Amino acid sequence: MQALLALVSAEIKLHFSNRRAVLMSIVAPILIAAFFGSLFGGSSKMAGIPIGVVDLDGSVLSRSVVAALRAESSLKTTVTDEADAVAQVRAGRLRAVAVLPQGLGEQAGTAMFGGSKPEITLHYDPSQASALAVVRGLLAQTLMQEVSRATLSGAGLARMQQQVRGAASLPAGQREDLVKMFDAIAQVQHADAAISAASTPQAGGLSLPYSTREIEALQSSANAAPVAYNSYAHSFAGMGVQFILMSGVELALGLLLMRRLGLWKRLRAAPLSRAQLLGSRILASALISLIVFAVIYAVAIAAFGVRVLGSPAGFALVLVCFSLLTASFGLLVAALGRTPEATRGLAILATLLMVMLGGAWVPAFIFPEWLQTLSLAVPTRWAVDALDAMTWRGLPFADALLPSAVMLGFSAVFGMVAIWRFRWEE
Numbered sequence: 001m002q003a004l005l006a007l008v009s010a011e012i013k014l015h016f017s018n019r020r021a022v023l024m025s026i027v028a029p030i031l032i033a034a035f036f037g038s039l040f041g042g043s044s045k046m047a048g049i050p051i052g053v054v055d056l057d058g059s060v061l062s063r064s065v066v067a068a069l070r071a072e073s074s075l076k077t078t079v080t081d082e083a084d085a086v087a088q089v090r091a092g093r094l095r096a097v098a099v100l101p102q103g104l105g106e107q108a109g110t111a112m113f114g115g116s117k118p119e120i121t122l123h124y125d126p127s128q129a130s131a132l133a134v135v136r137g138l139l140a141q142t143l144m145q146e147v148s149r150a151t152l153s154g155a156g157l158a159r160m161q162q163q164v165r166g167a168a169s170l171p172a173g174q175r176e177d178l179v180k181m182f183d184a185i186a187q188v189q190h191a192d193a194a195i196s197a198a199s200t201p202q203a204g205g206l207s208l209p210y211s212t213r214e215i216e217a218l219q220s221s222a223n224a225a226p227v228a229y230n231s232y233a234h235s236f237a238g239m240g241v242q243f244i245l246m247s248g249v250e251l252a253l254g255l256l257l258m259r260r261l262g263l264w265k266r267l268r269a270a271p272l273s274r275a276q277l278l279g280s281r282i283l284a285s286a287l288i289s290l291i292v293f294a295v296i297y298a299v300a301i302a303a304f305g306v307r308v309l310g311s312p313a314g315f316a317l318v319l320v321c322f323s324l325l326t327a328s329f330g331l332l333v334a335a336l337g338r339t340p341e342a343t344r345g346l347a348i349l350a351t352l353l354m355v356m357l358g359g360a361w362v363p364a365f366i367f368p369e370w371l372q373t374l375s376l377a378v379p380t381r382w383a384v385d386a387l388d389a390m391t392w393r394g395l396p397f398a399d400a401l402l403p404s405a406v407m408l409g410f411s412a413v414f415g416m417v418a419i420w421r422f423r424w425e426e
Contacts, residue, residue, distance in 0.1 A: 048076040052085035052097035059105025089217035095131040096124040126229035237387035238360030248330030255334040285327035314400030315390035328414035335418040
């Protein structure tokens with residue numbers, strides 16, 4: 001028994017003697033738990049959802065609806081034309097766009113009581129159905145409030161009485177009941193009773209004063225029908241970014257093992273500069289990452305129906321830039337790490353944080369607003385967004401340039417710091 005206890009004690013002491021590894025095993029789960037808790041906890045404030053509104057009616061009611069949507073803190077409402085709004089939804093800059101049709105102001109009042117309903121068109125980003133549900137609910141709430149305010153007070157009530165009396169589409173009995181109801185509301189108003197009494201008729205089975213037609217904002221060409229959204233496109237982008245980064249970490253640990261064996265010291269005896277030796281590692285690692293990423297997407301295309309709907313040249317540029325980023329990140333890890341054992345935990349933690357903030361696990365649009373802004377300082381966010389843009393979003397080559405430039409900038413910084421700080425001996 002004493003021998004067993006001695007062995008257990010030795011193992012525990014050995015484990016806790018590596019303070020950095022112990023620290024990482026505690027810090028990593030805390031940070032990851034805090035990240036997901038901030039996303040789904042009840043205390044987190046919902047980020048403003050960017051939407052567009054197109055007002056084709058121009059009536060008092062439609063202008064009131066637009067003003068109410070712009071005042072809603074859960075939304076960031078842009079008033080624009082339909083073509084521009086749909087293009088922004090396809091590019092991922094807007095989550096949805098609501099097109100208020102002509103005749104909304106005239107038809108919405110009687111539509112509450114069974115008349116013909118105006119049709120509101122909702123163009124939405126198919127990758128963000130949760131945002132569509134929020135927009136749909138807020139639109140219904142806003143329209144019901146504005147229609148009720150315009151209909152059940154003052155001149156709006158008198159106009160509704162006239163429209164109901166002349167509504168041949170309503171059954172005679174229902175028409176008479178509605179006229180009596182409006183007369184009762186008018187009497188209450190003239191008696192200076194509470195305006196809230198006007199809400200009493202709503203228990204009589206009122207319906208939404210409009211119908212909706214929801215359209216996925218999909219890419220299409222002149223000779224082809226729109227291609228349905230494929231959720232595998234985003235998942236392969238996110239998981240590809242994660243595991244390519246992890247392969248870069250493994251390459252970094254390989255460099256540390258080479259240094260421990262004295263191989264780098266021997267290579268320095270050759271007539272090669274520091275930049276040539278380390279540059280060759282960056283280039284080789286980048287080519288390995290590029291080949292692996294290409295194989296991953298080949299499987300995604302062949303087996304899961306993922307398509308490069310955007311620019312093939314832009315897609316290739318993004319893959320090349322991210323491969324260079326992975327290689328330079330791996331070399332940076334090797335340059336800053338002292339030993340393979342001490343470096344592994346720190347490198348994995350850094351990789352997990354980059355992947356989380358980059359939107360590889362959870363789409364970035366559900367982040368709190370402050371975290372969405374912060375994530376733009378992480379190169380993986382640009383990589384995931386660029387891969388989405390070149391695959392299912394179907395955006396042109398120009399939309400690959402800025403993300404690629406950002407990744408190349410990070411690669412240059414990582415590479416220069418790595419070459420400067422790399423130690424040839426332990």
